[in-house]
Amino acid sequence: MSIKTIDKKQKIKIITLGPKGAGKTSLLKRIFYDRFQQNQMVTLGMEYFEKNLQINNQSVKLECYDTAGQEIYNSLSKLYYRGTHGVFLAFDITDEDSFKRVQTWLKIALEETINNTDIYLLLIGCKSDLEQQRKISVDVAQSYAQNLGMNYIQTSAKTSKNCQVAFDFLCMTCLEKRNQRSLQENEYVAIKQNYSQKSRYC
Numbered sequence: 001m002s003i004k005t006i007d008k009k010q011k012i013k014i015i016t017l018g019p020k021g022a023g024k025t026s027l028l029k030r031i032f033y034d035r036f037q038q039n040q041m042v043t044l045g046m047e048y049f050e051k052n053l054q055i056n057n058q059s060v061k062l063e064c065y066d067t068a069g070q071e072i073y074n075s076l077s078k079l080y081y082r083g084t085h086g087v088f089l090a091f092d093i094t095d096e097d098s099f100k101r102v103q104t105w106l107k108i109a110l111e112e113t114i115n116n117t118d119i120y121l122l123l124i125g126c127k128s129d130l131e132q133q134r135k136i137s138v139d140v141a142q143s144y145a146q147n148l149g150m151n152y153i154q155t156s157a158k159t160s161k162n163c164q165v166a167f168d169f170l171c172m173t174c175l176e177k178r179n180q181r182s183l184q185e186n187e188y189v190a191i192k193q194n195y196s197q198k199s200r201y202c
């Protein structure tokens with residue numbers, strides 16, 4: 001009889017959140033297809049990206065969903081958030097309004113996910129190549145992120161700077177969180193089993 005190895009592929013779901021024009025779709029297109037369009041079309045309908053990765057010897061299927069137009073109405077279906085492990089929370093560093101609106105987005109996301117602490121949010125300052133037009137300083141964005149327990153990374157989909165770094169960081173953190181949780185669950189089962197074994201001898 002042969003023993004089959006079952007490849008238990010972990011699934012990680014990542015979504016983008018943030019105001020229209022922040023640079024969300026461009027960031028994902030750079031990460032997944034290594035390309036950039038100066039006049040990126042407004043996303044219509046949900047866009048889906050997928051990648052199979054090997055992280056720390058673990059097979060991971062990464063599923064990424066991009067908001068598409070709905071951000072205009074600040075309302076996304078609960079389905080969009082369901083099962084999410086990681087979020088690219090994006091704003092445009094050259095636009096003050098974009099930074100204000102990303103804060104509203106965060107509030108909505110926290111309400112929708114009922115403060116699910118398993119979800120990891122990464123704040124992204126997009127368009128870092130436009131340094132001359134910068135309106136939001138690194139300090140302001142970083143301290144906003146820090147106060148809320150998030151990390152902050154600046155990216156440029158145009159030059160590709162930090163796009164892969166942000167992606168790797170988000171994936172690694174999500175996987176670590178997932179592994180920690182399953183470890184805790186296993187420990188809980190082990191304690192429960194141990195307890196019920198002991199109680200039989202009482």
Ligand SMILES: Nc1nc2c(ncn2[C@@H]2O[C@H](COP(=O)(O)OP(=O)(O)O)[C@@H](O)[C@H]2O)c(=O)[nH]1
Binds near residue numbers: 126159
């Ligand atoms: N210079 C520059 N422009 C960008 C960058 N990322 C996005 N854009 C432009 O900003 C606009 C909005 O980008 P898009 O990805 O559609 O934003 P979304 O609505 O958040 O998905 C498009 O015209 C993009 O070409 C970037 O890193 N640098």
Ligand SMILES: [Mg+2]
Binds near residue numbers: 026
């Ligand atoms: Mg878009």
